Amino acid sequence: MPSGSADGGPVLALAGHFYRRDPRLVAPDLLGKVLVHDDRAGRRAGRIVEVEAYCGTGDPGSHAYRGMTARNATMFGPPGHLYVYFTYGMHWCANVVCGEDGRASAVLLRAGEVVQGLDVARARRPSVRADRDLARGPARLAQALGLTGADNGADLVRDDSPVWLARPAEPVAPERVRSGPRVGLSRAGDRPWRFWLDGEPTVSRYRPHTRPR
């Protein structure tokens, strides 16, 4: 079992059954958890404060809506893996695959607070002035933690995985979890499957989909 200390307290990696549930149940449970990534630059960790659920082939907003392709194949695999995709010609975004094997459900990690490896995260995002903005947004979170296409398919449960999710010492108070419409979708953006922790300065600012010119 991967172990380590992201915030000074003890942490435990989440087991496989955590992910084998409906993404709308997994998503709020991911809030407050700590995503840990080890690579050559060292260990970086982010405390998740904002997520979105994507419900597989039945969800018009999901990459899986039109069936399996080379890009989204990871989502159709077993839960507990990382689905990382490239978008807008320059950004990586990270999801956690969940639900039953083959259902293509996932939870997008939209924002977090960097709690370990701050120096490396700052170096990777030199244009950012405030630490709170280091991982405030899905592409920012991936960049701050060093997640790219090379991490697509990573197993979050295996003992020797460089990427995993940890349970922090302090659980999240359930009354702090809020939900609302998803961000940036041209379709099905109105479903209230975005979840965040109320009062966190690192939650991204809500912006509805802006139509292309």
Added chain:
DNA sequence: GATAGGATGCTCT
């Protein structure tokens, strides 16, 4: 504080 517009290239039709 808010908003508008451009960047940039992969993916799928």
Added chain:
DNA sequence: GAGCATCCTATCC
């Protein structure tokens, strides 16, 4: 060729 689960900068309050 169109669209994209976004971000940054400039500009205007």
